[in-house]
Amino acid sequence: MPARPDEPRIEEATEDASVAPHSPADFEARLRQQVILSEFGVEALRGKDFNLLLQRATELCAEGMRAEYCKALEYLRGEDTLLVRAGVGWKPEVIGHATVGADLASPAGFALKTGRPVISNHLADETRFRTPQLMADHGIRRAINVLIENRDGAFGVLEVDDSREGKFDEADIAFMQGFANLLGSAIERHRTEELLRASLARQDLLAREMSHRVKNSLAIVASLLTLQARSAEGEPAVLAALQDARSRVEAIATVHDQLWRQGDLAEKDGAGEAVPGEIDLAPFLDKLVLNLASGAPTHRLTCAADPQKLSADLAIPIGLLINELVTNALKYAYPLARFPSGGEIRVRAERKNATLVVEVADDGIGLPEGFEIGRSSKSLGTRVIASLVRQLGGTLTLPPKEHGAQFHLAVPLEKGIG
Numbered sequence: 001m002p003a004r005p006d007e008p009r010i011e012e013a014t015e016d017a018s019v020a021p022h023s024p025a026d027f028e029a030r031l032r033q034q035v036i037l038s039e040f041g042v043e044a045l046r047g048k049d050f051n052l053l054l055q056r057a058t059e060l061c062a063e064g065m066r067a068e069y070c071k072a073l074e075y076l077r078g079e080d081t082l083l084v085r086a087g088v089g090w091k092p093e094v095i096g097h098a099t100v101g102a103d104l105a106s107p108a109g110f111a112l113k114t115g116r117p118v119i120s121n122h123l124a125d126e127t128r129f130r131t132p133q134l135m136a137d138h139g140i141r142r143a144i145n146v147l148i149e150n151r152d153g154a155f156g157v158l159e160v161d162d163s164r165e166g167k168f169d170e171a172d173i174a175f176m177q178g179f180a181n182l183l184g185s186a187i188e189r190h191r192t193e194e195l196l197r198a199s200l201a202r203q204d205l206l207a208r209e210m211s212h213r214v215k216n217s218l219a220i221v222a223s224l225l226t227l228q229a230r231s232a233e234g235e236p237a238v239l240a241a242l243q244d245a246r247s248r249v250e251a252i253a254t255v256h257d258q259l260w261r262q263g264d265l266a267e268k269d270g271a272g273e274a275v276p277g278e279i280d281l282a283p284f285l286d287k288l289v290l291n292l293a294s295g296a297p298t299h300r301l302t303c304a305a306d307p308q309k310l311s312a313d314l315a316i317p318i319g320l321l322i323n324e325l326v327t328n329a330l331k332y333a334y335p336l337a338r339f340p341s342g343g344e345i346r347v348r349a350e351r352k353n354a355t356l357v358v359e360v361a362d363d364g365i366g367l368p369e370g371f372e373i374g375r376s377s378k379s380l381g382t383r384v385i386a387s388l389v390r391q392l393g394g395t396l397t398l399p400p401k402e403h404g405a406q407f408h409l410a411v412p413l414e415k416g417i418g
């Protein structure tokens, strides 16, 4: 008789007197199944590895059913077939390779296509189904199949088989369906996480690509300013202004260089995920100071920074500030006549609770009388400094120092940057 999808397929359900619904043995078996269901529920929520999850599901399901065989079949839509993804009891070559027909004449195919649970307690006598070759090879006598589905649709079929005489009944279906539902949700969660991970990785890649381009564009701007400075050699004021502009552009480029490099490093070393838009302060300041030092070989620049993550929004003004202060120290702290062999300039960054403290100090001639940082200042550099401090919401103080100048910047760190 040809199978009809709307026909109920549960046969020989509970009439069998040997399995009275409320016998102590039956009660004990149901209780055990409940325990296993909740155990799997917890594992399904925690598990990270998809294959392990499927494998564990088949192990626990077989245990709950006290059955010899269990398998999780994945429906391969393109080939219209069911692949054994995980299982227990089967010969080793079966898992990951063997397939079962997904048509209505195979018990698993029927469960898949109709969504109904299927019990066959006498496969050999079946007129509804043919016995799949895989089952014949293992001497399977009886089988029970339920659909694994979730909001993405049907994933496949969960099947329990046995080569021994016996009966699967409706209570077994209830257990297996509960199990398959949990599994379906866990599969959905895995798929969603996978998609999310892939889209995060893509976003990170795009962000890094952007930083790389910004850095390259800024490098072009910097070299244009260098070219322009060369043509202004007869006019010292213009030359100085162009050089200052170039060094500010380079300070910003250094932030983008770090943004791009860090994501790249994290990917290559598997050293954890870099947060897009955040950089490590220490290598960034090292690079910045190294750049400034390369233009002033007679001076000694040192940099000491605590490990600290910083958003690009903070790193850019902080980098620009350090650039201004160090450039000033290079230009003014050590006049050649008094310091023919240059001097030391120290940059230090340290986190104190929720505050980032940055210090730039030298041992030179000290700041001129009446030096002040503010909007009304005559020189552009100090006006730039004042505006950057405001932008950071920080404070800049000048602790008294016997020789030389010292700048102390305190920047409140937002919560969440650690």
Ligand SMILES: Nc1ncnc2c1ncn2[C@@H]1O[C@H](COP(=O)(O)OP(=O)(O)O)[C@@H](O)[C@H]1O
Pocket: 328, 329, 330, 331, 332, 333, 362, 364, 365, 366, 367, 368, 371, 379, 380, 381, 382, 383, 405
């Ligand atoms: N570390 C320092 N040591 C000595 N003098 C300094 C130092 N930093 C700044 N100054 C003085 O402060 C002045 C203002 O600096 P700034 O506003 O950056 O102007 P600019 O660098 O364009 O001359 C400088 O001209 C210099 O005289």
Ligand SMILES: [Mg+2]
Pocket: 324, 327, 328, 381, 382
């Ligand atoms: Mg200056």
